[in-house]
Amino acid sequence: xxxxxxxxxxxxxxxxxxxxxxxxxxxxxxxxxxxxxxxxxxxxxxxxxxxxxxxxxxxxxxxxxxxxxxxxxxxxxxxxxxxxxxxxxxxxxxxxxxxxxxxxxxxxxxxxxxxxxxxxxxxxxxxxxxxxxxxxxxxxxxxxxxxxxxxxxxxxxxxxxxxxxxxxxxxxxxxxxxxxxxxxxxxxxxxxxxxxxxxxxxxxxxxxxxxxxxxxxxxxxxxxxxxxxxxxxxxxxxxxxxxxxxxxxxxxxxxxxxxxxxxxxxxxxxxxxxxxxxxxxxxxxxxxxxxxxxxxxxxxxxxxxxxxxxxxxxxxxxxxxxxxxxxxxxxxxxxxxx
Numbered sequence: 001x002x003x004x005x006x007x008x009x010x011x012x013x014x015x016x017x018x019x020x021x022x023x024x025x026x027x028x029x030x031x032x033x034x035x036x037x038x039x040x041x042x043x044x045x046x047x048x049x050x051x052x053x054x055x056x057x058x059x060x061x062x063x064x065x066x067x068x069x070x071x072x073x074x075x076x077x078x079x080x081x082x083x084x085x086x087x088x089x090x091x092x093x094x095x096x097x098x099x100x101x102x103x104x105x106x107x108x109x110x111x112x113x114x115x116x117x118x119x120x121x122x123x124x125x126x127x128x129x130x131x132x133x134x135x136x137x138x139x140x141x142x143x144x145x146x147x148x149x150x151x152x153x154x155x156x157x158x159x160x161x162x163x164x165x166x167x168x169x170x171x172x173x174x175x176x177x178x179x180x181x182x183x184x185x186x187x188x189x190x191x192x193x194x195x196x197x198x199x200x201x202x203x204x205x206x207x208x209x210x211x212x213x214x215x216x217x218x219x220x221x222x223x224x225x226x227x228x229x230x231x232x233x234x235x236x237x238x239x240x241x242x243x244x245x246x247x248x249x250x251x252x253x254x255x256x257x258x259x260x261x262x263x264x265x266x267x268x269x270x271x272x273x274x275x276x277x278x279x280x281x282x283x284x285x286x287x288x289x290x291x292x293x294x295x296x297x298x299x300x301x302x303x304x305x306x307x308x309x310x311x312x313x314x315x316x317x318x319x320x321x322x323x324x325x326x327x328x329x330x331x332x333x334x335x336x337x338x
Contacts, residue, residue, distance in 0.1 A: 005228065006062045009033060009235065012043035012055045013260075014067040016182060016213055017090050017272065019239040019280045021260040022246050022253065028332050032238050033231075056123050058082050061223045064235055068212035070126035070304060072219050073296050076314060077305035083225055084315040085236060086218035086282030087292060093271040094181040094200035094209055096138055097189055099170060104177060104197035107142035110135065113176040115149050116166045118156030127156050129304055130212045131166075134179030136298065137208035138198050167192040181211070183257070183267035210295050215288045220319075229319065236282070236323035241333045243280040248336070250277035284317045 011029065013020040023029045029040040043055055043063065054060045056071040058080045065072065066088075076082055098104040104113070117131045136146055152175045158165045163185050166178040171192050180189060200209050218239070225232050246253040253276070257268045293311040300308060327333055 005036060005038060005231075006224075007037075007039065008062055009038055009040045009231065010043055010050065010054075010060055010063040011040065011235075012063060012065050012067065014213070014216075015261050016067075016092065016216075017257050017260065017276065017280065018066045018216070019088070019242040019246070019282070020064075020066040020218075022242040022256055022280070023238050025256045025259065026242070026245070026332070028238050028242060028330075029235070031331065032234055038231075053123060058219060058221070061221045064218070064220050064224075064232070066216065066218045066239070068126055069215065069217050069292060069295055070129045070212045070299060071124050072217045073292075073299055073309050074124045074305045076219075076309045077300075077307045081222040082219045082314075083222050084217050084284070084292075084311070085220055085225075085232065085317075085319045086239070087215040087284060087288040088218070088280060088282050089206075089215050089288060090213065090276070090279045091201050091209075091273065092181045092213055093183070093186065093273075094134055094179070094211060094214075095185075095196045096134065096198035096200065097167070097170065097178045097180055097194040098176060098197040099173075100193065100195050102176060102197070107138040107144070107198055107203075109197070110139055110142070110177060111144055111148050113149050114152045114174070116154055116169055116175040116178045117151045118154045118166055120156040124304065126212050129299060129302070130181065131179045132302060133211045133295070133298060134181070134200065135177075137200060137203070137210065141203050141205070141208045161188070163188045167194055170194055181213070183261045183263035183271035186267045186270045187263055206291065207294065210291050210298075215292050215295075217292070218282055225316065225319065232319045233322045233326060236320055237326040237330060239282060240320075240323055241327050241330045243282070244327070244333065245336065246280050247278050253277050282320060284315055284320055289315060 050060050058075040115135050118127050120127050156165045169175045170178045296309050
C-alpha cells in the first residue's frame with residue numbers, strides 16, 4: 001500500500017506567546033517528524049507556499065493553528081472543517097489607556113466616554129473585535145454596557161504598526177480611551193505618553209478578560225485528524241513539551257517571546273509579569289470551553305460571524321489526552337530529564 005502520509009505539515013501562530021513559537025524556535029517540530037520524511041513548515045516564514053490568508057481561513061488540510069479565537073471562530077462559522085484540540089490562557093497585559101489627568105481610574109469612569117474602535121481592511125477584523133470586547137469586559141465589571149459609552153470608529157490603517165492609529169487618536173484628543181494588549185502595546189503606549197487607566201488583568205473575574213487571545217485555540221483540519229490522528233497527537237505532544245520547557249527556562253522564554261512578538265525585552269517584562277513562563281499549556285477543561293462559548297456569543301451578536309458555533313461540539317479532547325501520555329517519550333524532553 002502506498003504511503004499516504006502528507007509530505008508537509010504546516011503550522012501558523014499569531015505574533016504572541018505560544019508553545020508553537022517555542023517549538024519552532026528550538027527546532028523541535030521539524031525534528032519530531034524528520035524520520036517520517038515530513039517537512040514541518042511555517043505559514044509565516046515560507047516564501048513559496050499556501051496563501052498566508054489561510055492563517056485566518058484555515059482551509060489547508062495539513063495546517064495546525066495556534067492563534068486568536070476571533071479568526072478561528074469565524075473560519076468555523078463560515079464552513080472551515082476544523083476541530084478545536086486545545087485552549088491556552090495567557091495573560092497578555094490587557095489594559096485601557098488614557099491621557100494623563102483624564103480622570104479615568106476604573107471601569108465606572110468609562111460611562112459617557114469616547115472609546116476608540118478601529119476598523120481595518122482585513123478579511124476578519126479581529127482588531128475591532130478586540131477593542132469592543134476589551135471595553136465590554138471593563139464596562140460589564142461596573143454593571144454597564146457598550147451602550148453606556150460613545151464608540152468612536154477609527155481608521156486602523158491610517159498609520160502603520162500596531163496600536164498606532166488608536167494611540168494617535170488618544171494623543172490628539174479624538175478619543176478618551178484605547179484598549180491595548182501585549183508587549184508591543186507597552187512600548188507604543190510609552191512613546192505616546194499614554195497611561196494605564198484600567199488594568200483588565202487585575203479584574204477579579206476572568207469573564208471580564210475574555211478576548212481574542214483569552215482563551216486562545218489550537219485548531220486542526222478535520223481531514224488531518226481523521227486520516228492521520230497520530231500526527232496530530234505527536235504535534236500536540238511537542239507543544240506540551242515546549243510549554244514544559246518554557247516553564248523551566250524563563251530567561252530563554254523571554255528571549256523567544258521578544259522574537260515572536262516583535263518587541264524588546266522591556267516590553268516582554270512589563271507585559272507578561274513574573275509567572276508568564278507557567279501559562280503556555282493547552283487544556284480543554286469545561287471552564288475554558290465555557291469562556292470560549294461566551295466569546296462566540298459576543299462575536300456573533302456584534303456581527304463578526306453569522307452561523308452559530310457550538311463550541312462543545314467543535315472540541316475534540318482525545319488528541320490532547322493522548323498527547324499528554326506521549327510527552328515523556330519526546331527526545332528533547334528526555335534530554336532535559338534523563
